[in-house]
Amino acid sequence: MKYFIATILNKGKREQIPIYAENKKEAQIQAQNKSTGTLIKVAESQEPLDAQFKRFKTTLLKNIQKKKIKPDALIAAIRQLAVMTNAGISIFDSLSEIATSTEDKALKIVFSKLASDINSGYSLSASMENFRFELGNLTIAMVSLGEKTGNLDEALYSLADMLEEIRSNFIKFKKAMAYPRNVMIAMAVAFTVLITKVVPEFKSIFAELNAELPVPTQILLTLENLLNNYGLYVLSIIITIIVIFKYMVNNSKNFKYGWHGFLLKTFLIKNVIKFSTLNRFTLVFSELIRAGIPIAEALDTSIEMIDNLPLKSKLQTVRIAVEKGGTLNKGLKNTELFENMIIQMVSAGEDSGTLDAMIQKVAEYYKMRFDAIIDGLSEAIEPIMLFFMTGMILLLALGIFLPMWDMGNAVQGR
Numbered sequence: 001m002k003y004f005i006a007t008i009l010n011k012g013k014r015e016q017i018p019i020y021a022e023n024k025k026e027a028q029i030q031a032q033n034k035s036t037g038t039l040i041k042v043a044e045s046q047e048p049l050d051a052q053f054k055r056f057k058t059t060l061l062k063n064i065q066k067k068k069i070k071p072d073a074l075i076a077a078i079r080q081l082a083v084m085t086n087a088g089i090s091i092f093d094s095l096s097e098i099a100t101s102t103e104d105k106a107l108k109i110v111f112s113k114l115a116s117d118i119n120s121g122y123s124l125s126a127s128m129e130n131f132r133f134e135l136g137n138l139t140i141a142m143v144s145l146g147e148k149t150g151n152l153d154e155a156l157y158s159l160a161d162m163l164e165e166i167r168s169n170f171i172k173f174k175k176a177m178a179y180p181r182n183v184m185i186a187m188a189v190a191f192t193v194l195i196t197k198v199v200p201e202f203k204s205i206f207a208e209l210n211a212e213l214p215v216p217t218q219i220l221l222t223l224e225n226l227l228n229n230y231g232l233y234v235l236s237i238i239i240t241i242i243v244i245f246k247y248m249v250n251n252s253k254n255f256k257y258g259w260h261g262f263l264l265k266t267f268l269i270k271n272v273i274k275f276s277t278l279n280r281f282t283l284v285f286s287e288l289i290r291a292g293i294p295i296a297e298a299l300d301t302s303i304e305m306i307d308n309l310p311l312k313s314k315l316q317t318v319r320i321a322v323e324k325g326g327t328l329n330k331g332l333k334n335t336e337l338f339e340n341m342i343i344q345m346v347s348a349g350e351d352s353g354t355l356d357a358m359i360q361k362v363a364e365y366y367k368m369r370f371d372a373i374i375d376g377l378s379e380a381i382e383p384i385m386l387f388f389m390t391g392m393i394l395l396l397a398l399g400i401f402l403p404m405w406d407m408g409n410a411v412q413g414r
Contacts, residue, residue, distance in 0.1 A: 002027075003047035010037030018051065069134050071167045073104035075160055077111065078139070082156035091152075092118045110134050123147060137305030138162060141284060145301060149291050158287050165283070169276060169370060176377040180385055191392050192227065199224040199400075206403050213403055220399035257309040264310055268380055271373050277311050278337065279366035286359035295355075296322050311337070328355070 004027040006017045017034055019042070021027035027042045069077075077098050084094040092115050099111035110131050117127035125144040128135055139159060146155025199220050206213060206221070213221070226234065248255040264270045281302050288298035299319040306312040314335040321331035329347040332338045338346075342362055349358025 003045055003051070004031075004042050005045045006031035006034075006042045007040040008035045008037040009040055010035060014040070069107045069110065070104055071163065071170070073102060073107050074135070074139070075163045075167065077102060077107055078156055078160045078163065082153050082160060085156060086153035091124055106134060124152075137307065138166070138280070138284065141301045141305045142287075145288055145291060145293065148293065151291070155291075162280075162283055162287075165367075166280065169279075169367075169374070172371070172374045173272065173377070176374050177381075179378055180381040183385055184388070187389060187392065191396075194396060195220065195223050196227050196231075200228070202400055202403075214398070216395055216399035217403050219395065253309070257313075260309045260311075264308070268373075268377065272370070272377075273308055274311070274337070275366050275370040275373060277306055277308055279363055279370055281306060281315065282359050282363035282366060286356055286363055289356040289359060295328060 002021060002023070004019045004021055004024065006019055006027065008015045008017060008031065015035065015037065017031060019027045019030050019034075021030055024042055024044065028039065031039050031042055080098055081094050084097070085091065089097075095111050095115035095118065099108050099115060102108050102111070113131070114124065114127050117130075118124060125140060125147055128140045128143060132140060142155050142159035142162070143152070146152035149155070203221065203224070206217065249259055250256075263273055284305060285298055285302040288301055289295065293301070296319060299315075299322060303312060303315045303319060306315065314337060318328070318331035318335060321334065322328055327347070328350060329343050332346060333343045342365070345358050345362060346355070349355040
């Protein structure tokens with residue numbers, strides 16, 4: 001968001017109103033809506049430090065207060081909304097009923113506001129745009145599809161199925177990571193206890209040696225001093241870094257792009273992100289094509305629900321290529337994200353007029369690839385865990401016993 005100053009003539013007096021907007025045209029519209037006076041000019045300006053701090057504080061508090069709706073509650077609500085819509089109950093009544101009956105506080109707040117917006121004349125997808133964080137891109141994309149095709153109930157049923165599949169994939173990933181995560185936490189706790197409780201017992205012995213200590217021992221003593229004397233400061237710095245990091249990811253597109261790019265280069269994680277994203281993209285795309293949505297528009301909607309920015313950027317080139325009259329298979333090939341086999345399948349689907357069925361097969365293929373990665377995740381992580389365990393044990397053993405061996409040699413006169 002850019003910072004603008006709008007100069008307005010109101011009752012013979014000039015007023016300057018600060019405005020945040022994407023561009024000058026949007027800033028002019030906001031200025032006209034905020035004041036009944038005559039708009040003289042709108043100029044982009046340097047945001048004052050106090051305004052920057054205020055915006056940072058407001059955005060930070062807003063992000064902390066934001067709560068995503070629990071996946072199980074959202075899936076149940078979407079299914080209930082689909083059933084009620086199919087039965088001919090109005091969207092307003094359906095949303096109000098779900099908001100009243102649910103126990104999920106975030107869902108209650110969101111659906112109550114959606115019902116209020118519907119009553120004010122907004123479409124469901126337009127109202128949902130205000131709750132993209134809570135509902136997710138996929139929900140908004142599928143509701144928009146239902147409104148465009150006139151089959152909102154079918155779109156909601158499909159959405160519930162897709163959300164359940166995504167939820168199932170997340171649970172698989174969570175289960176696969178549970179054992180390595182628990183082991184790493186236990187190792188970290190044990191290492192911290194040893195550093196803070198055991199190492200100090202040897203500290204006085206090492207001090208009596210009056211000799212240069214080996215590097216592992218120096219590292220242990222430095223860690224002991226850091227944790228015992230500056231532990232709270234270290235914890236505060238870590239928390240501050242996490243908070244700032246989350247703020248930057250949520251509010252800086254360039255920072256978020258760089259972070260997502262880093263994840264796509266990280267061992268194991270890159271394949272999980274890539275195949276889960278391609279599975280979701282092809283799944284939604286096949287549904288849109290099957291519903292009769294034009295390819296360019298279907299690509300636009302499918303790409304919109306992708307969270308990873310580098311992957312999103314690459315797939316947006318497909319939409320541009322199709323808009324210019326190119327084939328879908330050539331556009332997908334140019335992204336270098338899809339194997340040659342997939343390109344051939346899409347090409348065959350385009351030639352035979354069965355693109356929706358072929359894209360659905362592609363989605364199943366990527367689901368299979370994702371499941372295979374998840375199933376082998378624990379085995380792939382074990383060598384990494386073993387490496388860290390070995391490193392910590394070696395550091396402790398060498399840090400404590402090397403000086404003891406030197407002391408024994410000194411006593412024996414060696």
